[in-house]
Amino acid sequence: MSNFVFYDFETSSSNKFWGQIIQIGAVLTNDNLEELDRFDSRCRLSPGIIPEAMALIVNKTSPNMLKKSNLSHYQMIRQFVETLKRWGKATYIGFNSIEFDEEFLRCTLFQTLEYPYITSTNGNTRGDVLxxxxxxxxxxxxxxxxxxxxxxxxVYKLDQMAPLNGIEHGDAHSAIGDVMATVGIAKLIANKAPNVWKASMLTIDKGQSLNLIQKELLFCTNEYFYGKSRPYVQTFLCQHPQYQWPLCFDLRHDPNIYLSMPIQELTAAMKKQPKFIRTVRHNKHPVIMNPSYGDK
Known part of the structure; x- marks a missing residue:
């Protein structure tokens, strides 16, 4: 199995298009989650970037810190990219990284004339501890x-979860501090819920994830909404015509009811709640489990 790159960014804004990465923390581990190397760097705020006050409060960054760093934003990104190249193929993983950090990274790499999809191409894969x-x-x-x-x-917030689980997180909301807390959470999952950890390693690549969903007659995956995770036993139907996400039948419903419906009636039924066709975003690191887990 390949190594892991755990990473986290502190940014000047929550907006990936107008904000800037101001601090990068990354740790290279082996497949036993043992640290091999790390990258920890901070840069100056680029001219023309206006930081959000709340962002600076959260990551404990003062105006002086934004001005006094020895590195420009471009220099820091160049050093980070060179470090990743030296580390080689890996699985990139963070805490809510797929929805935030990775999107920020892609925009940043594009803006600095670097290849933006380094976390999911050329043998690299991605995951999310959240x-x-x-x-x-x-x-x-x-x-x-x-x-x-x-x-x-x-509550799934890293600064609250880490101390409750005995993980040192004294430098919360610094990039490297959050990275080390994320590694700690990952170790707990791998040790206490090994079947979940093993299942997650099968879906870090979107092609492998799609193949698994299509191949399994029945499978269980979870969705998180309204503050709770819910398991759904499903079977693959087809792919979304635009986004190519797998569309799957929720087996809490009787399929015979829908198989005999006229097209117009079926179309209307598909718009009603509860949904009987669910979308599995295979490129967002879903956890695909045995259908027996649907009883949880």
């Missing part, structure tokens, strides 16, 4: 300790 944490607690309750919000739902 989705694994939710799946682990669903299929193996109490794998991770979580605080609760006012609605009684588990």
């Amino acid at each position: 989705s694994l944490a939710r799946a682990a607690n669903l299929y193996y309750p109490n794998t991770l300790k979580n605080s609760k919000n006012e609605k009684g739902n588990d």
Whole structure:
């Protein structure tokens, strides 16, 4: 199995188009999650970039820190890219990285005239510990300790999860501090919910993930909404005509009801709740489990 690159960014804004990466933390590990090397760097704010006050409050960055770094933004990105090239093929993984950090990275690489898809091409793959944490607690309750919000739902915020699970996170919301906390969460999942960790390694590549969904007659995957993870036993039907995502039948419903429906009636039924056709975003690191896990 290839190495892992755990990474995290602190940014001047939540907007990937107008913000800037101001700090990068990355740790190279082997497949046992043992550290092999690390990258930790901060840069100056580029001219013309206006930071969001809340972003600076969250990542504890002062205006002086934005001006006094020895590196320009371009220099920091160049050093990071060269480090990744030296580290070689790997699985890139973070905490909510697929929805945030990776999107920020792609925009940044494009803006600095670098190849933007380094995390998912040329033998590299990608994953996300946030989705694994939710799946682990669903299929193996109490794998991770979580605080609760006012609605009684588990909170999946790294700065709260790390101390509750005995992970040192004294430098919360610094890039390298968040990376080390993410590695700690990953180790807990691999040790306490090994079936979830092993299943997740089968879907870090979108082609392999799609093939798995198409090949399995029945499978279980989870969706997270309204603060809770829910398991769904499904079977593959077809791919979305535009996005190519697998469209799957939710087997909580009786398929015979829909097989005999006229087209117009079926079209209307597909727009109603609860949905009987579900979308599995195979390129977003889904966790595909045995259908027996649908009873969780």
